Amino acid sequence: MARGESGAVRVALLGCGTVGTEVVRLITDQAADLTARVGTPVELVGVAVRRPHRHPWLTENFGHLVTTDAGALVARDDVDVVVEVIGGIEPVRGWLLEALKAGKSVVTANKALLAEDGPTLAEAADASGADLYFEAAVAGAIPLLRPLRESLAGDRITRVAGIVNGTSNFILSAMASGGTSYGDALEEATRLGYAEADPSADVDGYDAASKAAILATLAFHTRITASDVHREGMRGVSSADVAAARRLGCTIKLLAICERVVDEAGAESVSARVYPAMVPDSHPLARVDGAFNAVFVEAEAAGQLMFYGQGAGGAPTASAVLGDMVAVARNRVGGGRGPRESAYASLPVRAIGEVPTRYHVDLEVADREGVLAAIAGEFARQGVSIAAVRQTGGINGSIDSTARADDAGPGPARLTVVTHSAREAALSATVAALADLDHVIGVVGVLRVEGLGRAVSALGMGE
Amino acid sequence: MARGESGAVRVALLGCGTVGTEVVRLITDQAADLTARVGTPVELVGVAVRRPHRHPWLTENFGHLVTTDAGALVARDDVDVVVEVIGGIEPVRGWLLEALKAGKSVVTANKALLAEDGPTLAEAADASGADLYFEAAVAGAIPLLRPLRESLAGDRITRVAGIVNGTSNFILSAMASGGTSYGDALEEATRLGYAEADPSADVDGYDAASKAAILATLAFHTRITASDVHREGMRGVSSADVAAARRLGCTIKLLAICERVVDEAGAESVSARVYPAMVPDSHPLARVDGAFNAVFVEAEAAGQLMFYGQGAGGAPTASAVLGDMVAVARNRVGGGRGPRESAYASLPVRAIGEVPTRYHVDLEVADREGVLAAIAGEFARQGVSIAAVRQTGGINGSIDSTARADDAGPGPARLTVVTHSAREAALSATVAALADLDHVIGVVGVLRVEGLGRAVSALGMGE
Structure with a gap:
């Protein structure tokens, strides 16, 4: 356990954006506290950034530490710990692997890299006895990975299961509270700095899927990568969906869900998925607004736990990075190691088609006799059990503005069906069959309903 | 680091009540998982109980492990880890000290002992290099101490700040939702097994005060014992208080609050206190019902975090104990150590009289001219600033049933005052002076209001 002559733990920082700047600030502002907590000083020995001129605060105050050569910084003999807050797969992967192979501890917030290639990093850490900590990669400041890896x-x-992407939650919250459209809410999120110029990582669920992979890996002692996670974004959520959810006593949230599934034969598998879903307003997750994150954890002995806090932002993410940095520094001083990769369970991944969920299906239908029977028949044919049906409209009812005025018959009506738990594959087949029915003008919306319970009774039959 | 010949980590269990039984069950049921997670088997080598005949399940299934001599079990050479779930100060303190001095790691759920004499245990652990873990001592299954000690x-x-006593929260929830009296709610809690025959530890705040001491110690790196914690129980909370809180848009909760206080001169101190207080319904803590626990943590970089879950019960508490057991077992295998006591800050404890809070004061007053002026004068005299006043009654108003029928004048009225933040000492002096006023028939209720904000505007002036 090489350390400086002074006994200091020497830290190299890769990246100095919003999070990195806060890391530098906290390391320097809290030097005395960190020394007391670690048992020896923590010394920042280098900061790698691509374009130093874009970091005036850094170059002015810590110019002697700045380098543009991250690889050379990582390779230096006088570095004990590498803290990485750049993000992205390459070229970061190579630097972190080099560091771990050389026995340097790594603290990273890089969810994309961990979700794509975490096992390779973990193996390198195990081989050299180095630590690999990544609390900041999921849910920012919320202590979530340490509880999963250690407390439980x-x-x-x-x-x-939870809300792990603040940007999409900000947009969905704005849509729910203000009746704003997706486009307007996204614009507002961009203006406030919550959404990036290209919002795809957030609104298409890539960010949440990376986090789901990390959570599932830790929770189920099984290597789950981003490609194992079923992913649907929230671009398709319309104001009509938001209104439909409200009528059901629900709120639409982009959820990351990781479940241990036990089939009839007792065989276990892991389901990891990200999609927008209706959550009953009685559920605490429905009340998580704005850019906040919240995660529910269920365990056999512990029961239900919830963790809530800021999932992003410079200071909150830096708090998580610093917590990990203190841990690996303590380990270097005390001679211990953090928890290693635990993937012994190696459970198979359950295909999304086999995952049971409840569904909310909104149909625009011709207001004729027999329509309900025909529709119910399609559900029954696929073995999808209906929990509740509500019809609104005929011609004077709450008809969607897209209703075709030239329809024959007494005019279209809206039919809302909430199913009991059904396999995704059966529901998809049902929806395809419904779309082909004469009576059905269009399938207006299909959304999953998660953590239902009370919402079904709130739906009732008709109003 | 002595371990069994098989390499197993050998565990002695002290106590086998509700929690201990679950610990035995989890160790045996999850043996394969624990082995995989620790890296070597975890072996239960002895269980100490006072009266074996009261533990038929234990003696039937693990009779060969049972002993009545806890001291001898702790002293055995073939014990690596001592898990204690007996509770109480003596004789447990001696056993745990012996274990730690002998280099055995200790996992304990004993909040009373930790709050009274944690530093002695911590010193013994540090001296021998043994681990001392106690996640289960506060908020049961909720991972809270590990986040405080490590993540932050x-x-x-x-x-x-939070709700850390499930029994009192169950009673307050029942009073709030059902209009039940304290006595009836306590009876219900006892019937359901939430309250013990002698409920004093719960309803008088001793349990919460122990937990506050442990939380404050970890949060502020300062030794805080139970005697440093200002403690008021919730026996005195009446149905009238509950109703008054509801009128204000608040709910009464028994809170444990640990704060870093910075005075005008920049000097820091720690305030740790337990009392019933009004919490605005808009605050998530107001919605924590039944026997659940929830704790808010505020940190400079992380911002606000909340942790929620089951704070008591056999299985949830055992989950926390097992998490610690895995941690100390991993440390024995890997050669590391958990975080040591961190009390370097040694902040002074702030006297309760110097702690500023908002107050809700309910007065029964004579309905005469000048009464408001007289009362406002007393608040002003002590420098307590009034945020809002509401008068109800006269003779046909919502007069408390204890109002004296033989009062002279046009009959009593109710005056509700909510103050701005005021020092406890100033408020106490105000209340004493108010009680002496001619116009005041009685001080009906005084309750603190915590985390106010929106509640004041909800109060308004009049109804």
Whole structure:
């Protein structure tokens, strides 16, 4: 355990954007506290940035530490810990692998890299005995990974589900509270700095899927990568969907869900998925607004736990990075190691088609006799059990503005069906068959309903 | 690091009540998982109980492990880890000290002992290099101490506040939702097994005060014992208080509050206190019902975090114990150590009289001219600023049933005052002076209001 002559733990920082700047600030402002907590000083020995002229605060105050050569910084003999807050897969992967192979501890917030290639990093850490910590990669400041890896290490986790992308939650919150359209809400999020110029990582669910992969890996002791996660974004959520959810006593949230699934034969598998879903307003997740994150964890002995806080932002993410940095520094001083990769369970991944969920299906239908029977028949044919049906409209009802005025018959009506738990594959087949029915003018919306319970009774039959 | 010949980590369990039984069950049921997670088997080598005949399940299934001599079990050479779930100060303190001095790691759920004499245990652990873990001592299954000790180790915690006693929260929830009296709610809690035959530890705030001491110690790196915690129980909360809170848009909760206080001169101190207080319904803590626990943590970089879950019960508490057991077992295998006591800050404790809070004061007053002026004068005299006043009654108003029928004048009225933040000492002096006023028939209720904000505007002036 090489350390400086002064006994200091020497830290190299890769990247100095919003999070990195806060990391530098906290390391320097809290030097005395960190020394007391670690047992020896923590010394920042280098900061790698691509374009130093874009970091005036850094170059002015810490110019002697700045380098543009991250690879050379990582390779330096006088570096004990590498903190990475650049993000993205390449070229970061190579630097972190080099660091771990050389026995340097790594603290990273890089969810994309961990979700794509976490096992390779973990193996490098195990081989050299170095630490690999990444609390900041999921849910920012919320202590979530440490509880999963350590506090619940004697329990059996059955489910981790939550809101782990603040940008999409900000947009969905704005749509729900202000009746704003998706486009307007996205514009507002961009203006406030919550959304990036290209919002795809957030609104298309890539960011949440990376986090789901990391959570599922830890919760179920099974290597889950981003490609194992079923992913649907929230671009398709319309104001009509938001209104439909409200009528049901629900709120639409972009959820990351990781579940241990046990089939009839007792065989276990892991389901990891990201999609927008209706959540009953009685559920605490429905009340998580704006850019906040919240995650529910269910374990056999612990029961239900919830963690709530800021999922992004410079200071909150830096708090998580610093917590990890103190841990790896303590380990270097004390001679211990953090928890290693635990992937012994190696459970198979369950295909999304086999995952049971409840669904909310909104149909625009011709207001004729027999329409309900025909529709119910299609659900029954696929073995999808209906929990509740509500019809609104005829011609004077709450008809969608897209209703075709030239329809024959007494005019279209809206039919809302909420199913009992059904396999995705059966529901997809049902929806395809419904779209072909004469009576059905259009399938207006299909959304999953998660954590239902009370919402079904709130729906009732007709109004 | 002595371990069994098989390499197993050998565990002695002290106590086998509700929690201990679950610990035994989890260790045996999850043996394969624990082995995989620790890296070596975890072996239960002895269980100490006072009266074996009261534990038929234990003696039937693990009779060969049972002993009545806890001291001898702790002293055995073939014990690596001592798990204690007996509770109480003596004789447990001696056993745990013996274990730690002998280099055995200790996992304990004993909040009373930790709050009274944690530093002695911590010193013994540090001296021998043994681990001392106690996640289960506060908020049961909720991972709270590990986040405070580790995840937030690079941050500056400013406040830890929450509901940490499930029994009193069950009673207050029943009073709030059902209009039940304290006595009836307590009876229900006892019937359901939430309250013990002698409910004093719960309803008088001793349990919460122990937990506050542990939380404050970790959050502020300062030794805080139970005697440093200002403690008021919730026996005195009446149905009238509950109704008054509801009128204000608040709910009464028994809170444990640990704060870093910075005075005008920049000097820091720690305030740790337990009392029933009004919490605005808009605050998530107001919605924590039944026997659940929830804790808010505020840190400078992380911002606001919330942790929610089951704070008591056999399985949830055992989950926390097992998580710690896995951690200390991993440390024994890997050669590391958990975080040591961190009390370097040694902040002074702030006297309750110097702690500023908002107050809700309910007065029964004679309905005469000048009464408001007289009362406002008393508040002003002590420098307590009034945020809002509401008068109800006269003779046909909402007069408390204890109003004296033989009062002279046009009959009593109710005056409700909510103050701005005021020092406890100033408020106490105000209340004493008010009680002596001619116009005041009685001080009906005094309750603190915590985390106010929106509640004041909800109060308004009149109805």
